[in-house]
Amino acid sequence: MKLADTGLTQQDIRDLVNTYMIETYERYDFVAERAEGMYLYDPDGNAYLDFYGGIAVNNAGNVNPKVVAAIRDQVGDIMHTFNYPYTIPQALLAKKVCDAIGMEKIFFQNSGTEANEAAIKLARKYGTDHYNSKKYTIISASNSFHGRTFGSMAATGQPGTANQNGYGGMTPGFVYAQFNDLDDFASKVDDTTIAIMLEPVQGEGGVHPATQEFLQGIRALCDSKGLLLILDEVQTGWGRTGSLMAYQQFAIRPDIVTMAKGLGGGVPIGAMCTTRRIAASFTPGTHGSTFGGSPLCTAAALAEVGEIMDRDLPGNARRMGAYLMEGARTLPHIREVRGMGLLVGFEFDSSVNALDVKHEALRRGLLTTAIGTSIIRVIPPLIVTSFHIDEALSILRDAILVTCGELASAHA
Numbered sequence: 311m312k313l314a315d316t317g318l319t320q321q322d323i324r325d326l327v328n329t330y331m332i333e334t335y336e337r338y339d340f341v342a343e344r345a346e347g348m349y350l351y352d353p354d355g356n357a358y359l360d361f362y363g364g365i366a367v368n369n370a371g372n373v374n375p376k377v378v379a380a381i382r383d384q385v386g387d388i389m390h391t392f393n394y395p396y397t398i399p400q401a402l403l404a405k406k407v408c409d410a411i412g413m414e415k416i417f418f419q420n421s422g423t424e425a426n427e428a429a430i431k432l433a434r435k436y437g438t439d440h441y442n443s444k445k446y447t448i449i450s451a452s453n454s455f456h457g458r459t460f461g462s463m464a465a466t467g468q469p470g471t472a473n474q475n476g477y478g479g480m481t482p483g484f485v486y487a488q489f490n491d492l493d494d495f496a497s498k499v500d501d502t503t504i505a506i507m508l509e510p511v512q513g514e515g516g517v518h519p520a521t522q523e524f525l526q527g528i529r530a531l532c533d534s535k536g537l538l539l540i541l542d543e544v545q546t547g548w549g550r551t552g553s554l555m556a557y558q559q560f561a562i563r564p565d566i567v568t569m570a571k572g573l574g575g576g577v578p579i580g581a582m583c584t585t586r587r588i589a590a591s592f593t594p595g596t597h598g599s600t601f602g603g604s605p606l607c608t609a610a611a612l613a614e615v616g617e618i619m620d621r622d623l624p625g626n627a628r629r630m631g632a633y634l635m636e637g638a639r640t641l642p643h644i645r646e647v648r649g650m651g652l653l654v655g656f657e658f659d660s661s662v663n664a665l666d667v668k669h670e671a672l673r674r675g676l677l678t679t680a681i682g683t684s685i686i687r688v689i690p691p692l693i694v695t696s697f698h699i700d701e702a703l704s705i706l707r708d709a710i711l712v713t714c715g716e717l718a719s720a721h722a
């Protein structure tokens with residue numbers, strides 16, 4: 311939809327949203343009317359350089375032509391039919407994903423939190439099937455993020471935050487251990503433990519990558535205790551960190567992996583992959599989803615995954631991620647730059663407020679995200695080039711200096 315066709319103004323759009331929507335989002339003050347590649351455009355034609363990629367979703371670029379063509383083709387054939395008939399794009403995507411990442415079975419959902427619900431349910435069901443009905447505890451990491459529904463929310467290791475406060479208590483069966491602390495995880499294992507659930511890089515928690523020793527140690531711990539390793543690759547998956555799945559760079563394989571954000575190129579889709587043996591605990595009637603794996607969304611994802619693989623976007627993420635991190639270390643007031651591939655966090659010293667930097671960068675045409683008040687996270691589409699990175703770092707440099715009062719905004 312174009313604003314010009316509605317007879318409304320940008321302010322009208324903001325007013326409608328503010329009046330009628332339940333607002334749990336801190337809005338960016340512009341109307342996004344159109345997008346292409348590395349840019350979003352407002353109705354006046356102002357361009358915004360996209361370094362948040364719809365929150366790590368638009369991996370093959372905004373409005374990727376191959377994804378658009380796949381959706382256009384599919385939408386006229388069949389959009390939705392529920393999972394009783396076999397459908398063609400679903401079959402092709404299932405094989406493509408499993409083959410690409412070394413997994414055997416897939417279950418389709420509509421989002422990251424749902425993919426994690428499927429993983430949690432499958433692990434618990436597996437515990438009941440193979441051990442006993444008391445074996446369902448999952449150990450996850452402090453400061454993790456796994457989603458906003460009750461199971462994923464309980465797996466999220468953020469007690470006492472707005473994510474969890476005020477909801478009448480969390481789903482039982484979750485305990486937290488310190489991320490990157492193998493001994494702490496080992497000490498939390500008991501007779502009720504069935505799985506360990508982790509992000510290879512904690513995204514929402516401030517961009518903290520797991521160490522090699524930690525993830526490999528967790529794999530060995532799971533093997534020795536008969537536990538399932540669940541990796542949440544909702545944010546890290548589909549090329550973001552420099553390989554299709556981040557775990558490929560840790561030389562391990564999880565028992566269950568979840569994905570969503572980067573899988574569909576912008577359509578809502580999530581998935582959980584596992585082995586044939588573990589998958590056997592889900593049988594007809596034990597789990598399901600009305601929309602999960604619809605022809606429309608799987609056709610889009612098939613095109614997106616094709617683009618990511620055919621154009622070696624993980625390779626570009628690796629190269630451009632290194633270039634971005636090197637450049638970011640020269641920004642003023644930087645305390646630490648960390649990340650993996652194109653999931654990068656810039657942590658500032660206490661003289662900088664990351665929220666102010668985010669808003670100032672937006673005024674200068676750059677989209678980023680802030681985590682708390684000290685971290686800027688950048689998660690651009692994986693088609694980003696050094697030209698875009700130079701531009702983004704230059705805008706960020708000015709935004710940092712302006713918000714610290716070290717550069718007059720008129721000079722911009």
Ligand SMILES: *Cc1c(COP(=O)(O)O)cnc(C)c1O
Pocket residue numbers: 421422423424426455456457458509513514542543544545546570571
């Ligand atoms: C975004 C995210 C989720 C939740 O995904 P939704 O699609 O928003 O439900 C879960 N886990 C991780 C690691 C995420 O980054």
